[in-house]
Amino acid sequence: MEAFMCHGGPDTLSLSPSLVEAMCLTAPEQLHLSAAAMAEAARRMERSGWSRLPFCNTLCSEGLGARPVLSLTGARVKEPPYVSPDQLPRAFFTDFPRMSALLGAMDELTAGGVSIAYSIEGPFTLLTSLLPMGKVFSALRRPSGQELLDLAENWICQYAGLICSHGAKLLSFADPVATPDIIGDKLFTTVYVPRMKKILRRIQAENPGIPLFLCGKMTQGLLDRGICRTVGWIPHTACTTFGQALSVFCARQKPDALLGHFCLNLLDARRPYVEEIIFINNEEKGIQL
């Protein structure tokens, strides 16, 4: 099996300068606060049958108190809004202008029959956008660390549920902060992976019929440590690209599907198959995922 190599593209989908110009966008608000503009941009960036959203990785953290700086190519949180875990909010707030615009764009795209692949972030990336990284890792060493992860799990699942209820056909899950080369094998295997599996399982249970796609870099980290294996799936219908194969797979509505070992930045790649992720421990116990 071929190892996945991340080519280090941007963490998030962003608009190219030519698209910004073509859409006559001159201020970030014209994109981020307009459902119509966001839907139009997503349509224009369609690849192999998929439109991707959102154009940043800050929406969930904004709903938790972060104040992102908007730009025409995305949005970013300049500094974490909290200094201590006890300041974190319990609930994820969904009623704010950018979220309304995003959900409006999703409704518009879904009504037009567009397939949306939506990217969400895992607990480590989310927590480190809200708190200084050292505070997060320090808390994880203490018993209260599990409470912190419980909080993050709830936020992520609530966010995923909201997105699925507005028509996402596929959820992509990535956690760039949680790679073994950053956090080390021990934290990755003993703390991160069990929690990630719990989150994935919960998202699937709460949103049946929506496949999940695990970032290729994360998949490779799991494969390298013998935590999962992959099973290739080749569609019977003629496909030429990865995105087309993904569409055919998703049409099967297999409720517990977890895909991965590739990258949604490469939807047009000449790779007409997908790979399912099977967690080895669970398989041995006879439990799906």
Place this chain on the structure above:
Amino acid sequence: MSRKEELLAELDRCVLEMEDDTVTGVAQEYVDAGYDAYEGITEGLSKGMEKAGQLYEEEEYFVPELLICSDAMYNGLDVLKPHLKASTDQGSKCPVIIGVVEGDTHDIGKNLVKIMMDTAGFEVYDLGRDVAVEAFVEKAKEVGHGIICMSTLMTTTMGNMSRVIESLKEQGLRDRFGVMVGGGPLSKSFADKIGADLYTANAAEAAKESKNLADKIANS
């Protein structure tokens, strides 16, 4: 072993073993006993941080461990710093202005370099992440001389590094600062191309090489 030596060893251990709460009590006991605060930093906290850096290089420690060690070091510093004697000759510290360039918020690498430079004895001014070109230059005007250290993980924001260098030239500040760059997509050839003085591939190397750069600046 004298009590002072015991406390110094304990400060060292607290940092190395990530005892970020315990360290403050040890530091307090150390200053309450009237021992020299500067020695507490150099022979206690910094020693622990140096060992942590070594373990990071050897891949025994990773980013989380190094960050918690540094939190412990800074917690200890908060207690010891107010007790530094004004007359203590701490040598001339080379100022370092550090930040992630505008458009990027990935600051893991920058934070590691900051920790290593703090430990190595530099006077570090951390501008944070997503730092505008003008902010680097303004800080350079304020500090007057030293090293400017910039990082980014994104190809789309690498250009801001050369903008900082150009702006330093325009303001007549370039000769007074060594410029070093680092981050995922960078290379030595990129650093050479934009006119930076130094490129390093990791935090430990950055701290070591910046000492040479500081010497060059001091001797120029």
